Amino acid sequence: MASKVPEKALNLIRNYPRVALNGLKPIENDYRYKSKPRRSRMKATQSGRGNKGQGQRMTLPRIGFEGGNTPFYLRIPKEPYYRGHHLRREYPPFSLLQLQRMIDLNRVNIDEPIDLNSIVNTNIIKINPGDQEFGINLTDEGADIFQSKVCIEVQWASEATIAAIERNGGMITTRYYNTECLEAICDTLGFFARGIPIPRCPLPPRDAFEYYTNPDSRGYLADPELVKKSRFKLAQKYGYEPPNYDTENDSELFKMKDPRQIFFGLNPGWIVSMKDKAIIKPKDPDYVEYYES
Amino acid sequence: MMVLTNTLCVLPKQLRLGNILRFISTCSKKLNDGSYMATERPPLPIMTSRKIEFPNPYIAPKQAWLENLDTVNSEKLGIVDLHPDIFGVAPRIDMLHRNVKWQQLYKYINYDWEPTRAEVRGGGRKMWPQKKTGRHRAGSNRAPQWRGGGKAMAERGPYSKYYMLSEADRINGLCIALSVKYAQNDLHIVDSLEIPTDESEYLEELIDTRYWGFSALFVDDTDIMPENIALAASDIGQFNLMPVYGLNVYSILKHNTLVLTLAAVDKIEKKLLERLHSPFLHSSKKGKRPS
Numbered sequence: 249m250a251s252k253v254p255e256k257a258l259n260l261i262r263n264y265p266r267v268a269l270n271g272l273k274p275i276e277n278d279y280r281y282k283s284k285p286r287r288s289r290m291k292a293t294q295s296g297r298g299n300k301g302q303g304q305r306m307t308l309p310r311i312g313f314e315g316g317n318t319p320f321y322l323r324i325p326k327e328p329y330y331r332g333h334h335l336r337r338e339y340p341p342f343s344l345l346q347l348q349r350m351i352d353l354n355r356v357n358i359d360e361p362i363d364l365n366s367i368v369n370t371n372i373i374k375i376n377p378g379d380q381e382f383g384i385n386l387t388d389e390g391a392d393i394f395q396s397k398v399c400i401e402v403q404w405a406s407e408a409t410i411a412a413i414e415r416n417g418g419m420i421t422t423r424y425y426n427t428e429c430l431e432a433i434c435d436t437l438g439f440f441a442r443g444i445p446i447p448r449c450p451l452p453p454r455d456a457f458e459y460y461t462n463p464d465s466r467g468y469l470a471d472p473e474l475v476k477k478s479r480f481k482l483a484q485k486y487g488y489e490p491p492n493y494d495t496e497n498d499s500e501l502f503k504m505k506d507p508r509q510i511f512f513g514l515n516p517g518w519i520v521s522m523k524d525k526a527i528i529k530p531k532d533p534d535y536v537e538y539y540e541s
Numbered sequence: 542m543m544v545l546t547n548t549l550c551v552l553p554k555q556l557r558l559g560n561i562l563r564f565i566s567t568c569s570k571k572l573n574d575g576s577y578m579a580t581e582r583p584p585l586p587i588m589t590s591r592k593i594e595f596p597n598p599y600i601a602p603k604q605a606w607l608e609n610l611d612t613v614n615s616e617k618l619g620i621v622d623l624h625p626d627i628f629g630v631a632p633r634i635d636m637l638h639r640n641v642k643w644q645q646l647y648k649y650i651n652y653d654w655e656p657t658r659a660e661v662r663g664g665g666r667k668m669w670p671q672k673k674t675g676r677h678r679a680g681s682n683r684a685p686q687w688r689g690g691g692k693a694m695a696e697r698g699p700y701s702k703y704y705m706l707s708e709a710d711r712i713n714g715l716c717i718a719l720s721v722k723y724a725q726n727d728l729h730i731v732d733s734l735e736i737p738t739d740e741s742e743y744l745e746e747l748i749d750t751r752y753w754g755f756s757a758l759f760v761d762d763t764d765i766m767p768e769n770i771a772l773a774a775s776d777i778g779q780f781n782l783m784p785v786y787g788l789n790v791y792s793i794l795k796h797n798t799l800v801l802t803l804a805a806v807d808k809i810e811k812k813l814l815e816r817l818h819s820p821f822l823h824s825s826k827k828g829k830r831p832s
Contacts, residue, residue, distance in 0.1 A: 267794065
């Protein structure tokens with residue numbers, strides 16, 4: 249069979265600028281100098297290989313050979329702890345002390361729920377989704393002096409952290425976002441400028457599923473009844489009054505996002521146009537069904 | 542060709558197709574209002590197909606309009622088939638570059654010349670003794686590092702940059718240039734180069750009307766061109782005439798439009814196909830090709 253390449257190439261240049269003397273160029277490296285063997289400065293005597301021996305005769309021992317000793321690479325055992333470390337999820341630490349400081353300096357508003365977006369928007373913490381960073385780990389440093397009632401959503405939290413938040417009557421949820429959602433959260437304006445729909449957050453991967461469905465880690469997919477029991481148990485363990493979220497004046501504070509939702513007040517599938525100051529919502533039933541939780 | 546059947550009976554058999562068309566198209570007449578009357582010719586189309594020598598069984602032939610030059614506006618006299626191995630090859634720009642570079646270099650003579658230390662006047666005397674002066678060793682004040690000294694590794698012209706491009710590359714370059722012109726709609730095939738007048742304004746008007754660009758190369762199979770077009774084109778630098786044996790990649794690419802007569806197309810195809818299928822094309826060292 250005849251090749252279709254010439255026909256495709258001719259179709260390609262059909263509407264291109266006219267091929268003329270000004271537009272010609274050689275194929276890359278068409279006129280390059282051929283690489284020469286290494287030569288001494290004046291003439292080819294030893295060609296930089298020294299005088300006699302293994303170097304000149306290309307009989308050097310293998311790389312790593314130590315002249316009869318057990319080589320380093322065989323003497324030291326393998327350390328497999330870091331296998332696949334470049335694929336593991338990373339949660340940069342963010343302490344309760346830092347959070348308290350942010351609150352005291354009015355960098356975050358505790359009258360509203362605090363999520364990753366509001367923390368990143370302070371420009372104090374920076375998350376790089378491209379470096380396998382999947383959100384923040386709220387550590388218990390400064391748990392003893394933490395005194396604010398907050399509703400916070402983080403990606404990882406220890407038991408002591410959860411206790412510190414709930415001791416003050418606050419609420420904490422651990423929540424998984426994938427890289428695509430994190431890119432939208434960490435650079436919101438840049439994401440809106442791309443003009444693409446807000447993504448629909450997928451469920452956590454298999455190795456994270458247990459953590460985010462666990463009521464003890466306050467996972468966002470955990471059963472609310474079990475979470476309530478867990479809160480009571482934790483309060484018993486640490487010795488404080490379990491938090492009560494049913495009061496009427498706190499209904500605005502303790503609101504939750506949908507598991508598919510990544511921004512408060514914006515649903516997946518919507519397009520936000522910063523230029524027109526408008527929100528574009530899908531109407532096609534297929535799209536609406538796809539973006540439903 | 543069906544239309545021509547009656548005419549062919551009258552004509553001598555030796556006449557080629559282009560000559561037949563030339564025979565039919567008599568000179569047009571200039572009217573009083575300055576326009577040109579169309580040639581009297583048999584009803585169109587005159588040609589609906591063209592027989593290709595050594596057709597490629599796998600690739601369909603290319604097709605082009607057959608046009609005329611004896612009216613300002615183009616008349617489509619018919620449609621002709623073109624050989625895909627010559628008018629439809631892959632547009633390798635680097636091969637065009639190789640051809641153009643060769644065409645520029647093989648006739649280039651480098652006249653750069655600078656004197657060496659031997660050719661600069663003076664400098665025979667040792668400037669100062671070898672030792673005990675505290676100065677550097679100096680044997681001549683015309684050494685390259687001296688002001689007014691000779692030039693080290695000087696250009697020693699005149700010398701020629703002549704080299705020969707391989708025949709395969711030259712043949713390939715011509716095919717690519719023709720294919721590129723065809724693909725970009727810059728190749729026009731005409732029945733003959735006869736125009737009704739020798740005024741250059743006619744040629745300019747024709748090329749402006751047909752959007753043929755700023756320059757055009759007219760190629761015929763012989764080097765004896767019709768008088769009218771020779772006179773008309775002689776006044777304008779960018780319209781040039783050329784016989785088939787002078788056709789080259791540089792000229793094709795230099796002109797915006799390439800105009801071939803049907804006889805020229807026949808000859809180009811015949812010559813290029815002959816070379817393309819020659820057993821000596823790619824093996825110039827082993828066999829000496831018959832002249």
